[in-house]
Amino acid sequence: MLVLGVLASGRGSNFQSIIDAIESGRVTAHIALLIVDNPDAFARQRAQRHGIEALYLNPKESPSKDAYFERIRDELLARGVQLVALAGFMRIVRKPLIAAFPNRIMNIHPALLPSFPGLHGQQQANDYGVRISGCTVHFVDEGMDTGPIIIQAAVPAAPDDAEEQLAQRILAAEHMIYPEAIRLFSEGRLSVEGRVVKIRGYEPPAALLINPPVGA
Numbered sequence: 001m002l003v004l005g006v007l008a009s010g011r012g013s014n015f016q017s018i019i020d021a022i023e024s025g026r027v028t029a030h031i032a033l034l035i036v037d038n039p040d041a042f043a044r045q046r047a048q049r050h051g052i053e054a055l056y057l058n059p060k061e062s063p064s065k066d067a068y069f070e071r072i073r074d075e076l077l078a079r080g081v082q083l084v085a086l087a088g089f090m091r092i093v094r095k096p097l098i099a100a101f102p103n104r105i106m107n108i109h110p111a112l113l114p115s116f117p118g119l120h121g122q123q124q125a126n127d128y129g130v131r132i133s134g135c136t137v138h139f140v141d142e143g144m145d146t147g148p149i150i151i152q153a154a155v156p157a158a159p160d161d162a163e164e165q166l167a168q169r170i171l172a173a174e175h176m177i178y179p180e181a182i183r184l185f186s187e188g189r190l191s192v193e194g195r196v197v198k199i200r201g202y203e204p205p206a207a208l209l210i211n212p213p214v215g216a
């Protein structure tokens, strides 16, 4: 069974969506460990509720950013983690972790990449005045939200949306596509060719908002 490690910094609603998908049987995986870089991350309480081991690793205790990611890497490897899911983890992942998990670290970003990378993707899209936004699950490379795209979902952005309304619409889509990307990975259906992710057994439909469709 796929062994997952999750990294989070805050609320952890995406972490929760992964837990729920596993508990309901939609995704076959085991979450071996949650690591947080913030002692107050609500994600920690979610882990506790669901009997998942949680570790707070204080970045200030590591002499460098690379050393911090070496610590994270070692904790994940010690538990046999095969796929790492970043779920609202507010740090740029450094080489020691990426090298240990090539194309085996996923992230969720609240915009349709490559538009609006970096912090506050929802606000950037809203300020820009786009009519469609969404979210992206991608593999993590050393850039900022630049890795190969696995799944995207689009949502409408209304002209008079408050940023919070758009963020909520995007978040609901995030909770659908993140577990779905993990399911595809766990079924061995993803392969990376250059910067393109191929999905075995996926037929693109004529029109849809979630690409690929959940459950395909």
Ligand code: GRF
Pocket: 008, 010, 011, 012, 013, 014, 015, 087, 088, 089, 108, 109, 110, 135, 171, 174
């Ligand atoms: C989400 O909007 C996600 O796209 C971004 O950070 C936020 C995390 O939210 N990477 P949560 O902690 O999963 O609720």
